Amino acid sequence: KTYRIATIPGDGIGKEVVPEAMRVLDALAQLDGGFQFEWDILPWGCDYYLEHGEMMPEDGLEILKKYDQIFLGAVGLPELVPDHISLWGLLIKIRRGLKQQINVRPAKLLQGLESPLKNPGNFDIVVVRENSEGEYSDSGGRMHSGSDEIAIQNAVFTRKGTERAIAYACELASKRSKKITSVTKSNGLSHSMPFWDDVFHDVVSKYDELQQSSAHIDAMAAYMIMKPAEYDVVVASNLFGDILTDIGGAIMGSIGIAPAANLNVEREYPSMFEPVHGSAPDIAGLGVANPLGQIWTGKLMLDFLGHEQLGEKLLSAIEYTLKSNIKTKDLKGSATTTEVTDALIAYLKQS
Amino acid sequence: KTYRIATIPGDGIGKEVVPEAMRVLDALAQLDGGFQFEWDILPWGCDYYLEHGEMMPEDGLEILKKYDQIFLGAVGLPELVPDHISLWGLLIKIRRGLKQQINVRPAKLLQGLESPLKNPGNFDIVVVRENSEGEYSDSGGRMHSGSDEIAIQNAVFTRKGTERAIAYACELASKRSKKITSVTKSNGLSHSMPFWDDVFHDVVSKYDELQQSSAHIDAMAAYMIMKPAEYDVVVASNLFGDILTDIGGAIMGSIGIAPAANLNVEREYPSMFEPVHGSAPDIAGLGVANPLGQIWTGKLMLDFLGHEQLGEKLLSAIEYTLKSNIKTKDLKGSATTTEVTDALIAYLKQS
Numbered sequence: 068k069t070y071r072i073a074t075i076p077g078d079g080i081g082k083e084v085v086p087e088a089m090r091v092l093d094a095l096a097q098l099d100g101g102f103q104f105e106w107d108i109l110p111w112g113c114d115y116y117l118e119h120g121e122m123m124p125e126d127g128l129e130i131l132k133k134y135d136q137i138f139l140g141a142v143g144l145p146e147l148v149p150d151h152i153s154l155w156g157l158l159i160k161i162r163r164g165l166k167q168q169i170n171v172r173p174a175k176l177l178q179g180l181e182s183p184l185k186n187p188g189n190f191d192i193v194v195v196r197e198n199s200e201g202e203y204s205d206s207g208g209r210m211h212s213g214s215d216e217i218a219i220q221n222a223v224f225t226r227k228g229t230e231r232a233i234a235y236a237c238e239l240a241s242k243r244s245k246k247i248t249s250v251t252k253s254n255g256l257s258h259s260m261p262f263w264d265d266v267f268h269d270v271v272s273k274y275d276e277l278q279q280s281s282a283h284i285d286a287m288a289a290y291m292i293m294k295p296a297e298y299d300v301v302v303a304s305n306l307f308g309d310i311l312t313d314i315g316g317a318i319m320g321s322i323g324i325a326p327a328a329n330l331n332v333e334r335e336y337p338s339m340f341e342p343v344h345g346s347a348p349d350i351a352g353l354g355v356a357n358p359l360g361q362i363w364t365g366k367l368m369l370d371f372l373g374h375e376q377l378g379e380k381l382l383s384a385i386e387y388t389l390k391s392n393i394k395t396k397d398l399k400g401s402a403t404t405t406e407v408t409d410a411l412i413a414y415l416k417q418s
Numbered sequence: 419k420t421y422r423i424a425t426i427p428g429d430g431i432g433k434e435v436v437p438e439a440m441r442v443l444d445a446l447a448q449l450d451g452g453f454q455f456e457w458d459i460l461p462w463g464c465d466y467y468l469e470h471g472e473m474m475p476e477d478g479l480e481i482l483k484k485y486d487q488i489f490l491g492a493v494g495l496p497e498l499v500p501d502h503i504s505l506w507g508l509l510i511k512i513r514r515g516l517k518q519q520i521n522v523r524p525a526k527l528l529q530g531l532e533s534p535l536k537n538p539g540n541f542d543i544v545v546v547r548e549n550s551e552g553e554y555s556d557s558g559g560r561m562h563s564g565s566d567e568i569a570i571q572n573a574v575f576t577r578k579g580t581e582r583a584i585a586y587a588c589e590l591a592s593k594r595s596k597k598i599t600s601v602t603k604s605n606g607l608s609h610s611m612p613f614w615d616d617v618f619h620d621v622v623s624k625y626d627e628l629q630q631s632s633a634h635i636d637a638m639a640a641y642m643i644m645k646p647a648e649y650d651v652v653v654a655s656n657l658f659g660d661i662l663t664d665i666g667g668a669i670m671g672s673i674g675i676a677p678a679a680n681l682n683v684e685r686e687y688p689s690m691f692e693p694v695h696g697s698a699p700d701i702a703g704l705g706v707a708n709p710l711g712q713i714w715t716g717k718l719m720l721d722f723l724g725h726e727q728l729g730e731k732l733l734s735a736i737e738y739t740l741k742s743n744i745k746t747k748d749l750k751g752s753a754t755t756t757e758v759t760d761a762l763i764a765y766l767k768q769s
C-alpha cells in the first residue's frame with residue numbers, strides 16, 4: 068500500500084524539519100513492511116507568493132484533493148508577507164477548503180523534557196479545537212476614517228460546526244479517561260458562548276459515562292498552569308483552542324515540540340498534519356531547528372492512517388532522544404536538527 | 419479630607435474580603451492622618467437580583483456617580499443567576515456606564531508567594547486592558563433553530579477606544595521600564611486585529627523612547643509562562659487582557675491575590691476597584707477566603723487617589739504576611755481571612 072502525501076514544507080524552519088520527519092516516517096514504513104509513503108513536495112508558501120502573488124496555485128485545493136493526506140511544515144515570513152495574507156492564503160484556506168473542521172492537539176508531559184512548571188503532574192491533555200468557523204471569520208470590516216474609524220469582526224458559530232467539534236471530543240473522551248471540559252466565555256461574550264454552552268449541554272447529555280465540566284477561557288488558561296493533570300479532553304472554539312494549545316506547548320517545555328492534526332473526520336478530503344510551532348525565520352537555515360514537533364505530527368498522521376501501534380513506537384522514540392539528552396538548542400541541548408533525527412531513527416531500527 | 423466610597427461587597431467571598439480591606443485602608447488613613455474613608459455599603463448583586471429581579475436599582479449608575487470611587491468585591495452566583503445576567507447587570511454595566519475604559523492589572527512576583535513556575539524570574543508586569551468595547555459586545559444574536567441554528571457575536575473596536583488604551587499604556591511604560599508589548603491575533607482575526615496593530619503603530623511611534631514589540635495572543639500566553647520577566651507593560655483588547663491577567667494571577671501563585679482597577683482616566687466619573695478573583699461560592703462563609711486580592715486592590719485605589727507612598731507601604735505589608743507565612747488555605751497556609759488582615763494591620767501600625 069502506498070500513501071500519497073502532499074508535502075508542503077512551507078517557510079523558514081518548515082523546510083528543515085519536514086525532510087527530517089519524512090526520513091523518520093519512511094524508516095517506520097520500512098520496519099513495518101506493509102506500506103510506503105510517496106512524498107510529493109509542493110513548494111507553496113511565502114517564496115511562492117513573492118514570485119506568483121499568491122500563496123499557492125489557483126487550483127491548489129483541487130491538487131490537494133488527489134492526495135491521501137497533507138503534511139505541512141510551517142507558513143509565514145512576516146517581514147516579507149503580512150501574516151493575514153500568508154495564512155488566509157494557505158493554512159486557513161486549506162483548513163476550510165478541505166473541511167478540516169477538527170483540530171486535535173495533544174499536550175502531554177514527556178519524559179526527558181523539562182516543564183517550566185514546578186509540579187506539572189503527569190498531564191496528558193488533548194485539546195479538540197473547532198477548526199472551521201467561530202472567531203476566525205472574514206466577516207467584518209472597517210469604516211470611517213481618522214478618529215471616527217471603527218473595525219468590526221464577526222464571529223460566526225453554527226450548530227453543525229459546534230456540534231461536530233463537541234461530538235468528536237465526546238467520542239475521544241469516551242475512549243480515554245472519560246473526562247471532558249468545555250471552554251467558553253459566556254460571562255463576557257453574550258451570544259456566541261451561551262450558544263456553545265447550550266450545544267455542549269445537548270451533546271454531552273447523550274454521553275452518560277462522561278464526567279463533564281465547563282470553564283471560562285481566562286480561568287482555564289490559569290488552570291492549565293496550576294493543575295494541568297486534572298484535565299483530559301478539552302474542547303474549545305477556534306480562538307480559545309488556539310490559545311490553550313500554545314499554553315499546552317509551553318507547559319510541556321517547548322512550543323517547538325507540540326503537534327497538530329487538522330482532521331476531515333468524514334475522510335471526504337485529505338486531512339492536514341502540521342506542528343503548532345511557526346516558521347521561526349530567525350533560526351531558519353542554521354540547522355538547529357527542533358524536528359520533534361514535526362516528527363510527533365507524523366505520529367498523528369500515522370494514527371489517522373490506522374497505524375496506531377507504529378505511532379506509539381514513534382512517541383517512545385521521541386521520548387528516547389529526550390531522555391538521552393539528544394536535544395536541540397531550544398531545549399538547552401547542543402544537537403543539530405539532523406543529529407536528533409539520526410538518533411531517533413537509529414533507536415527505531417534497533418528496538 | 420473624606421473620600422466617599424461606594425462599597426459593593428457583592429456575592430460569595432466578596433462579602434468577606436471587602437470588610438477586611440476596609441479595615442486595612444482605614445488603618446492606613448489613620449496612620450496618615452490627612453484623610454479618611456466613608457464607606458457606604460450598597461447591597462447589590464445576586465441576592466439583590468433574586469429579590470428585585472435586577473442586579474442593582476434602576477438608578478444605580480446615578481447613585482454611583484455621586485461617589486469618589488467604587489470598591490467592589492466579586493459578583494456572581496452561577497448556581498442561581500446565569501453569569502451573563504449577573505455580570506452584564508452590574509460589573510460590565512458599571513464599567514461601561516461610568517466609562518471605566520481602562521483596566522489595569524499588575525502581575526508581579528511577590529516575596530513569600532510561591533510561583534508555580536520553576537524560573538519565574540523577578541517579573542513585574544502591568545497589563546493594560548481595553549475595558550469598554552472590543553470582543554465584549556452585546557451586538558449579535560442567534561437565528562434559525564434546530565440543526566440550522568447559528569450564533570453571531572460581533573466585536574466592535576473604535577479608534578478612540580483603542581487609542582485611549584494604547585496611549586494610557588504608552589504613558590505608563592514611559593514611567594516604568596520603557597518597554598511595551600501589544601497583543602493581538604492579526605493572523606487569525608483579519609479585521610479587528612490588523613486595525614489594533616495599525617493604531618498601536620500610530621500611537622507608539624510618538625514615543626521614541628519606548629522599546630516596542632507585538633505578539634499574538636497564543637504566543638503571548640506561552641511567553642507569560644516561559645519568560646514573564648521579559649515583559650513590562652502589556653496592552654491588549656478586552657478579551658485578550660482578560661485572559662492574560664488570569665495567567666498573570668496563576669504565575670504569581672494564586673488568582674486569589676491579583677488586583678484590578680477599572681479606570682475612568684479623565685476622572686469624569688468614579689473609577690472601580692475590584693480584585694481579579696471571582697465570588698468563589700464554594701468557600702464562601704467559611705472564613706478562609708484570601709483577603710490579599712481585595713487588599714492589594716485597595717492599594718490601586720490609594721494610588722489612584724494620589725497616595726502612592728501609602729500604596730507602597732501597603733504592598734510591603736502584603737509581602738510581610740506572605741513572607742511570615744501567615745497565609746490562607748489557597749496558599750497552603752492555615753490562617754483565616756481575619757488572621758491575615760490582623761497581622762497585616764499590626765505590621766502597618768508598628769512599621
Ligand SMILES: CC(C)[C@H](C(=O)O)[C@@H](O)C(=O)O
Binds near residue numbers: 285505509
Ligand atoms: C466576570 C467576567 C465578566 C470578567 C471579565 O471577563 O471581564 C472577569 O473575568 C474579569 O476579568 O474581571
Ligand SMILES: CC(C)[C@H](C(=O)O)[C@@H](O)C(=O)O
Binds near residue numbers: 154158343606636
Ligand atoms: C498561524 C495561525 C493562523 C494559526 C492559528 O491561529 O490557527 C496558528 O496559531 C495555529 O495555531 O495553527
